[in-house]
Amino acid sequence: MKYLIIATVVGFVLALIYVRVRPYLRLIRKVTESINSATDVSATRSATSSNKLVRCERCETWVPEDRALKLKSGLATFCSPECMEKEPISRGRKIAG
Ligand SMILES: [Zn+2]
Known part of the structure; x- marks a missing residue:
């Protein structure tokens, strides 16, 4: 007990x-x-x-690879849709104005 x-x-x-x-x-x-x-x-x-940095083909801005836009071919990289839509840089630049 x-x-x-x-x-x-x-x-x-x-x-x-x-x-x-x-x-x-x-x-x-x-x-x-x-x-x-x-x-x-x-x-x-x-x-x-x-993240790797890639250069925009158009304006030569360095952007993170995950934010960069790539062409289907994968040869050219762009920082923005604006740069992507523009025509590729031609060697003989026209100077306007
Ligand atoms: Zn660009």
Whole structure:
């Protein structure tokens, strides 16, 4: 009978401790999750920051490869649709005005 009372008291105390500690456990879990997500973000950032730069055939502006527009042939790269739509640079430039 003595042991049963001790077991009950110990169980009660453990339950009390658990209730007291639970918010901290949650907090710790949240912090670790945020740290994990933060490291994930930095990993993806470093991966995307290794983007190659390509030069626009038209205006010679350097743009990231994922933002550049490419012709189907893949030979020419452009920074914008405007540059892409314009006629290719001719060797003999006409000086207007
Ligand atoms: Zn351009």
